Amino acid sequence: MIEKVSTLVLFGATGDLAARMLLPSLYGLDSDGLLPDDLRIIGTARTELDDAGFRERADAALRAHLPEGFYSAGVAERLVSRLHYVTLDITDQAGFAKLAGAIGDPCHGVAIFLSTAPSLFKPVIDGLAGAGLACPTVRMALEKPLGSDLESSREINDAVHAHFPEDRTFRIDHYLGKETVQNLLALRFANLMFEPLWNAAHIDHVQITVAETFGIEGRDYYDQAGALRDMVQNHMLQLLSLVAMEPPGDLNATAVRDEKVKVLRALRPITPADVEQTTVPGQYTRGAIEGVPVRGYGEELGRDSATETFVALKAHIDNWRWKGVPFYLRTGKRMPMRDSEIFIQFKDVPFSIFASRGATTSPNKLIIGLQPEESIELRLMAKTPGLDRQGVRLREIPLDIGLANAFSEYRRRIAYERLLLDLIEGDPTLFVRRDEVEAQWQWIDGIRAAWAEKGMTPRPYAAGTWGPSAAIALTERDGVTWHES
Ligand code: BG6
Numbered sequence: 001m002i003e004k005v006s007t008l009v010l011f012g013a014t015g016d017l018a019a020r021m022l023l024p025s026l027y028g029l030d031s032d033g034l035l036p037d038d039l040r041i042i043g044t045a046r047t048e049l050d051d052a053g054f055r056e057r058a059d060a061a062l063r064a065h066l067p068e069g070f071y072s073a074g075v076a077e078r079l080v081s082r083l084h085y086v087t088l089d090i091t092d093q094a095g096f097a098k099l100a101g102a103i104g105d106p107c108h109g110v111a112i113f114l115s116t117a118p119s120l121f122k123p124v125i126d127g128l129a130g131a132g133l134a135c136p137t138v139r140m141a142l143e144k145p146l147g148s149d150l151e152s153s154r155e156i157n158d159a160v161h162a163h164f165p166e167d168r169t170f171r172i173d174h175y176l177g178k179e180t181v182q183n184l185l186a187l188r189f190a191n192l193m194f195e196p197l198w199n200a201a202h203i204d205h206v207q208i209t210v211a212e213t214f215g216i217e218g219r220d221y222y223d224q225a226g227a228l229r230d231m232v233q234n235h236m237l238q239l240l241s242l243v244a245m246e247p248p249g250d251l252n253a254t255a256v257r258d259e260k261v262k263v264l265r266a267l268r269p270i271t272p273a274d275v276e277q278t279t280v281p282g283q284y285t286r287g288a289i290e291g292v293p294v295r296g297y298g299e300e301l302g303r304d305s306a307t308e309t310f311v312a313l314k315a316h317i318d319n320w321r322w323k324g325v326p327f328y329l330r331t332g333k334r335m336p337m338r339d340s341e342i343f344i345q346f347k348d349v350p351f352s353i354f355a356s357r358g359a360t361t362s363p364n365k366l367i368i369g370l371q372p373e374e375s376i377e378l379r380l381m382a383k384t385p386g387l388d389r390q391g392v393r394l395r396e397i398p399l400d401i402g403l404a405n406a407f408s409e410y411r412r413r414i415a416y417e418r419l420l421l422d423l424i425e426g427d428p429t430l431f432v433r434r435d436e437v438e439a440q441w442q443w444i445d446g447i448r449a450a451w452a453e454k455g456m457t458p459r460p461y462a463a464g465t466w467g468p469s470a471a472i473a474l475t476e477r478d479g480v481t482w483h484e485s
Pocket of ligand 1: 174212230231371
């Protein structure tokens with residue numbers, strides 16, 4: 001396989017993802033001098049536009065979406081001069097021929113970034129192949145949703161595989177492009193102190209929370225997906241697999257992904273017999289976010305819906321390392337705050353020498369903050385200063401590493417910067433392999449089938465709260481409280 005490509009094709013180039021994420025990411029890379037000098041970027045979509053029109057739109061998107069103070073006319077001009085545009089109607093093969101013409105000889109290396117509705121993957125792939133664009137120097141990036149269940153995901157994977165072998169297929173999970181997510185590997189495998197404790201003997205439980213304050217914001221797709229498929233199937237299971245995987249033998253794509261897929265395959269299936277105790281779907285009703293009244297999900301949608309906008313669940317990984325350690329996952333729209341974190345609670349000390357002096361201890365905790373701030377915090381017990389005449393007093397204190405401060409000289413990047421660069425350079429480590437995606441779907445399909453069998457529908461929660469009260473009961477039954485920052 002050739003390494004760097006010299007053409008990047010963006011399907012859906014006039015869409016929201018391109019404006020908010022892809023173009024600003026390419027700008028960031030260009031501003032750091034990381035894009036190949038000869039890289040051309042061809043945008044394509046159904047909208048009728050020419051190169052000049054696309055360049056104008058791209059410049060407007062950069063001005064609107066780059067962080068304040070980052071836009072510079074010089075860099076924008078350089079990036080914009082790389083841009084070209086081809087109008088393409090997916091149902092018309094002539095458009096693919098036009099695209100092939102704009103690309104020229106694909107032997108110099110082409111990366112195609114496809115973000116489209118799942119039903120369009122096959123026609124696009126076939127169209128590309130029909131236009132001679134599936135040759136060995138072309139690689140393909142696929143943005144989620146990759147299907148809506150195991151079967152449809154397999155169909156997409158088969159359609160892609162018919163023309164693009166696995167080593168040229170780059171499945172995107174943008175969480176893997178986040179700096180703190182990659183930092184999990186550094187924290188676990190570049191430090192000696194955690195690994196001996198990283199198992200069922202020393203860890204009581206793990207919580208993974210991804211909470212968002214916004215609603216569905218007019219995204220039609222969401223109502224067909226729901227929180228389980230939109231967030232848990234991909235991002236949250238990837239986080240879980242990075243927390244739980246065995247140390248890989250190397251940092252290469254095969255070694256890392258081999259270890260992640262073992263975790264995904266060891267997830268204990270959730271069945272109709274236990275789904276009511278281990279999962280809580282929810283849907284937001286009217287409420288308030290930071291004091292501002294907001295509508296309920298059905299009102300936003302304009303009709304009733306049984307789609308969950310929240311899900312909390314308890315997962316188990318059936319292997320030696322994690323036997324008996326619950327992994328509590330929770331994600332939702334219209335939560336009180338934007339907050340994503342991994343919370344690891346260790347076991348309590350086996351015997352407290354302070355108990356006879358009236359002091360209680362609490363277990364150590366490791367909290368890895370992903371959003372809005374990137375942080376790592378270790379909660380330790382310390383003695384409260386004093387002469388202890390009324391007994392020893394202990395208090396939990398944080399050992400806090402604000403990554404933004406520790407690395408203040410570095411610019412905070414959009415997750416897609418890393419992923420686009422890896423795509424251009426041909427490094428698949430941070431992309432999801434077919435066996436991972438399919439293991440993820442298999443586990444999620446089991447939950448959906450159990451919900452259907454038990455007739456479980458989302459429980460209401462007021463916007464601006466942490467989900468239905470049953471989500472609290474889910475952990476409290478085990479004597480565990482959700483961590484709130
Ligand atoms: C997307 C989901 O994959 O991730 C969205 O479709 C969600 O519903 C988004 O809002 C969250 O991404 P981030 O990077 O803002 O946490």
